[in-house]
Amino acid sequence: MDKVKKERYKQYAKDRQDKNEQKFYSSNEWITLAGYVRRKFNGMCVICLLRDDAISYVEAVHHIIEIKDNWELRLSEDNLICLCSSCHSKVHRIYKKSNKDKEKMQEILYRLIEEYEKEYGL
Numbered sequence: 133m134d135k136v137k138k139e140r141y142k143q144y145a146k147d148r149q150d151k152n153e154q155k156f157y158s159s160n161e162w163i164t165l166a167g168y169v170r171r172k173f174n175g176m177c178v179i180c181l182l183r184d185d186a187i188s189y190v191e192a193v194h195h196i197i198e199i200k201d202n203w204e205l206r207l208s209e210d211n212l213i214c215l216c217s218s219c220h221s222k223v224h225r226i227y228k229k230s231n232k233d234k235e236k237m238q239e240i241l242y243r244l245i246e247e248y249e250k251e252y253g254l
Contacts, residue, residue: 153199156206166193169212174252177216178244179223182251188216194223196241213241 170190180188194215197205205211227234
């Protein structure tokens with residue numbers, strides 16, 4: 133991990149309020165699964181690839197249903213999508229608008245995974 137990423141992660145971890153979440157994101161289980169998901173999506177942001185026809189590299193493996201909303205899905209591969217930092221920020225801004233917006237975005241993300249799987253034969 134390069135120096136900039138390490139510093140960004142350090143700040144992200146510092147700002148995280150839930151210590152259980154922080155412990156989880158530092159666990160070998162999560163690190164292994166996140167690496168697998170990155171490889172599954174070829175290290176590319178799914179939104180950029182399918183919506184913008186552009187290639188942006190993954191900065192985050194995102195929980196579609198957030199772990200604060202459903203802890204049981206924290207290690208569910210089907211609940212994970214790769215996003216660049218720009219798309220990840222946009223998704224979280226939408227999540228914060230309202231529950232209705234959040235649910236709509238979650239549906240979009242699940243559909244994008246299905247579209248990716250059809251397109252790239254996963």
